[in-house]
Amino acid sequence: MSPIDRLGVWLSGHRIRRTVGDLARQDVADFGCGFEAAFMRTVVSSVRSATLVDLALAEDLKAHPKITAIEGVLPEALEAITDASFDVILCMSVLEHLWDPQQALSEFRRLLRPGGVCAVNVPSWRGKRALEFSAFRLGLSPAAEMDDHKAYYDPSDLWPLLVRAGFLPHNIKCFRHKLTLNTFAICRN
Numbered sequence: 437m438s439p440i441d442r443l444g445v446w447l448s449g450h451r452i453r454r455t456v457g458d459l460a461r462q463d464v465a466d467f468g469c470g471f472e473a474a475f476m477r478t479v480v481s482s483v484r485s486a487t488l489v490d491l492a493l494a495e496d497l498k499a500h501p502k503i504t505a506i507e508g509v510l511p512e513a514l515e516a517i518t519d520a521s522f523d524v525i526l527c528m529s530v531l532e533h534l535w536d537p538q539q540a541l542s543e544f545r546r547l548l549r550p551g552g553v554c555a556v557n558v559p560s561w562r563g564k565r566a567l568e569f570s571a572f573r574l575g576l577s578p579a580a581e582m583d584d585h586k587a588y589y590d591p592s593d594l595w596p597l598l599v600r601a602g603f604l605p606h607n608i609k610c611f612r613h614k615l616t617l618n619t620f621a622i623c624r625n
Contacts, residue, residue, distance in 0.1 A: 445474045447614050448528045448557050455609075455622045456553050459483050462523040465547065467510055467540070468530030473497055475528065487522065489513050511540035514547065521547050525554040529618075532558050532585045541601035545625070554603070554623040558589040563617030589619045598623055 452459075452475070460482040467489045469476055476486050480502055487504045488497060498505040506513050510530065525544050531537040544554050559567055564585075571577040587593075591610040598608050603623040610621040 442474075445528075449475050449478060451557070451613055451620055452526065452555055455620070456524055456526075456555050459524060463487075463521065463549075464524045464526065465489070465522045466526045466528075467514070467544070468527055468533075469493075475526070476503075487517070510534060511536065511543045514540075514543040517547055519546055520549045523549055523552045525552070527555070528557040529559065531556065532587050532589070533581075535586060537587065538597055538600060541597055545602040545623075548625040550625055552625045554621075554625070556594070556598075556621045556623070557613075558594060558619050559585070560590050560612060560617060560619045561588045562590075563614070564588045566617050591619050591621075594619050594621055 459479050461484050463485045464476070464479070464483045465487040466473060466476050469488045469490050471490060471492055472494055473488050476488060480486050480500065483502065485502055485504065487506065489506045489508065489510060491509065492507055493505045497503055511534070525548055527540070527544065531540060534540055548554055567577065568582055571579045571582040591612065595608060595610045598610065598621055599605055603625070607624040608621060610619065612618070613620045
């Protein structure tokens, strides 16, 4: 993991703790968690269960008794999961890599329990320049990841997608964070 990625994971973790709250005894999903599931490793001892979804996951995560590991492509990998399975859904820096983020967000809404919380982080248009400079000029981030970006989201771009996914407008908080380089949304079900 690059230094930029480690900083991003730490900042997202801080934001999750401040906005989502305590994950203890919750059924938590992390969609697009990364091979090592860096954030989930920091909280797995306190959650009731963790469902991790990514293209590939580390062997120790797949063997962990609290973890359900699903290897596959989003959003298709979510189709077999039962409705209303999770108290908390996390999706950090993933939607920008998907061709159909709307379908993914609709799946998140379907999988969230009543009273549950979905947290989404995406790079903003302002962040696009910083991310590309970091990747292509400084070599601090993987260039292939930046070339895989299909979209960037300011709050005005992300908010309508969340509403179309079925989240009620009064239950959505969508704002800039990470020095305005990212957009963060908290959706309560």
